[in-house]
Amino acid sequence: MKILLLQLARFGDIFQTWPTIHALKRNFPDCEIHILVRSKFESAIALLPQVDRIWTLDSEKIIRTLIDGGFYASVESLNSLVHQLSEQGFDQVINLTFSNFSGFLTTKISSKTKRGYVRFRDGTPTFADSYSKYFYSQTGVGESNQIHVCDLFAKVAGTELCNEDWNFxxxxxxxxxxxxxxxxxxxxxxxxxxxxxxxxxxxxxxxxxxxxxxxxxxxxxxxxxxxxxxxxxxxxxxxxxxxxxxxxxxxxxxxxxxxxxxxxxxxxxxxxxxxxxxxxxxxxxxxxxxxxxxxxxxxxxxxxxxxxxxxxxxxxxxxxxxxxxxxxxxKSPTSKYISGRNSSFESDLVRLIYFSGECPVLNEIDRQILNILKACVFELERGVNVLRKGFNQSSMDRINLSEQKIESLKNTRFRPLIFWFEAEKIMIPPSDFMTAVVKTQNLYLTFKNLILKIQKANKEFLSGSDQVDPTRHLNPV
Amino acid sequence: MDEQIVEHLRDTLVKLSKLEDVIKKDKGITEELLDIQMLVEFIKEQLPYEDTLASIG
Structure with a gap:
């Protein structure tokens, strides 16, 4: 098996990729691992013996080509790298970079399978695996991600880390x-x-x-x-x-x-x-x-x-x-941090949506916001049901209005749920009108079920039922 | 990065955006359009953090 990893970020991210490379070699001892890094950061990977070949993206050279030769010369320079990589016949390309540019590059490099940020054939962004989708919607300062970047890299690569993967x-x-x-x-x-x-x-x-x-x-x-x-x-x-x-x-x-x-x-x-x-x-x-x-x-x-x-x-x-x-x-490289700071309504919501965690307890404001979300999603469902019969401008307008209302609730404690919804929308590929309508309808249904589940779990919690299991039927990422 | 280069890249982005619009209008989604979009994203990532804040997921 021949694998290409794209890690176009800086030193810290490259070091945090080492355990994933070790885990891939542990799982597939005969695999050949290539990695693409920016020339400036090549030294951060050169010390790792598990890498069979290092490829570099010389950003400065591409910029010089752009300045001296114009748009098409620099595109040619990028495509030349794509061509060389495609000729390698990779079985898998794993993009660990999480940037828009890397998504284009990953899409253009020929490979049997891909993971990470990629692009649809019309150039719009999407994700080749569910953990990249998770990264897009829940990671970053101010967000409520619950997974360490090292573990997330491994999950995007389709593997899990163990303590052995940290023994350098x-x-x-x-x-x-x-x-x-x-x-x-x-x-x-x-x-x-x-x-x-x-x-x-x-x-x-x-x-x-x-x-x-x-x-x-x-x-x-x-x-x-x-x-x-x-x-x-x-x-x-x-x-x-x-x-x-x-x-x-x-x-x-x-x-x-x-x-x-x-x-x-x-x-x-x-x-x-x-x-x-x-x-x-x-x-x-x-x-x-x-x-x-x-x-x-x-x-x-x-x-x-x-x-x-x-x-x-x-x-x-x-x-x-x-x-x-x-x-x-x-406690160990594979143990989770336990502290007060990463425990909040939002982080509980992330656990509920992605990891079958318990439902966070809603306060009065949360309940009101949840009711607004519920009204919006019912409106979305009504709109998309009409579209099943054919294009209808007023239904499209109602859908757009409801989606805007949902987006406007990003600054509430339901932010992780709204980001989940937006990432799911990105996953819908370009297609004919009716296929897009059906996929959108399925998404609205999942969204509605999630909202109803939160509401039901909280009603049961408030009524003191000991039968509460708000996480049942929810699937992890 | 040299301020002159940064300015050049910002100007290039404006020109590329216009070119993107022209290609979309005249030819639709083509390989050429996707190449231009890839170059746009590459340039955005070279610019200072403030420029790219909104563009990197």
Whole structure:
């Protein structure tokens, strides 16, 4: 079997793809795995022996072609890559990128089967598997996704991860030169970073407790390291001085890794190094947080709220085998994060829609909104029933109006349900009028049943029935 | 990315959008149209985050 993975995102996403590649090789030992990454990020995959061939998309070259040669020259350049990939005769193309461009590219590359974002023949977007559809409608900051990105990548690829898929440490661990903590000061965005003066206090407190520290990071973070060194000269500063392979080796041999949401945190997960992750509201730690056993997450809404003493105590706690207070524990790479923050009406609704979870309890406002949704879906059903007899403009108008009303409820707690509905609509392929009507009618029926089920479960809950099972008959993704 | 290149890419998107409309009107859904749409999405992903926020799913 020959598989092509498309991973056109950045370092962090590429590292988070490693376990999926391992799982594919575990499931299909004889399979040949190719991966397409952007040239700029090739180094993030080059260290993984399970990849048989790396293909690169040279974005800068395509832009230069666009500027020098015009539209058609750059299209030709893209199509040349498509042609080369198509000639490989892949059995499966798995798009793990979740971008509009990657959907076009995946559609154009010849393959027996496809997974991930793709396009219909008229160019409109759709999904080749149910987990990509889930990703589209429920993932992102502010949304209520319940699956870690690493696990989601695996599910899109049609596999499941086990602890064995995280064991990359033997590739990088070198002879121990004593215990130490590896700290990464930066992150991809300032809103994800602990302020440097707080880091400085953390480092100072750890040095006073005789904890050896190695600072790691890229060349753009040299100034952050210099700030620390000015105040605490005894730390080992490796920022901007190591290759990718050396960074892996340093993290692999560290007793503890500490850092915010960044690619070195993903490296720590791959190396099985316990991490203290400092997480803020700009990221969902249950989507991109640490995976190594024994890791801990400290959460605050804003970076400025994170106290140096709490961070230093957390790092020291992990280093010294003590309890880390007020933290979220990661038991193993395959265990789920349990905490208050990802438990809400919306997340319960996601569990109900996709994973046969329990129905969230509705308040008075929710009940009113649910009644509006119910009225809209009945209106949709009436409209589509008329269309079964032939095209009718006034029915089309009524359908459009009801769909607009549903869309306008996106900012309510029913947001996951409305996003589910929109993703399902995207799945309806371009076809003749009557086929589209039938498929739309089926979707409206499913939507109505979901609404009625929520309503019924809540009525039973309010009446105190012990027979309540709001999840029966609901299918997972 | 160099600001001049970013500006060039933004201008290109405007031109491509017009070309897309012309192709759709004259020829309908064709391979050429899909190629142009693919290029549009490629360019959007090269632009700063603020430009692409609305376009990436």
């Amino acid at each position: 440490k033997p590739l990088f661990q070198r002879s121990q030169t004593g215990r130490y903590v590896a700290i990464h000061l930066g992150a991809s965005h300032p809103k994800k970073c602990l302020p440097i003066h707080t880091w400085s206090e953390v480092v100072d407190q750890l040095v006073k407790k005789q904890v050896p520290i190695k600072l790691i990071g890229n060349k753009d973070e040299i100034r952050l390291a210099e700030y620390i060194l000015d105040r605490t000269p005894s730390v080992d500063n490796l920022v901007g001085k190591t290759t990718f392979k050396e960074t892996f080796e340093i993290v692999a041999s560290a007793s503890v890794f500490a850092g915010c949401d960044s690619s070195p945190l993903q490296i720590a997960s791959l190396m099985g190094t316990p991490a203290l992750n400092l997480s803020f509201a700009t990221v969902n730690y249950w989507e991109t947080g640490p995976k190594s056993s024994g890791s801990r997450i400290l959460f605050e809404t804003y970076p400025s709220q994170m106290k140096a003493e709490r961070v230093a105590d957390g790092i020291y706690g992990l280093y010294d085998g003590q309890v880390v207070k007020d933290s979220i524990e990661v």
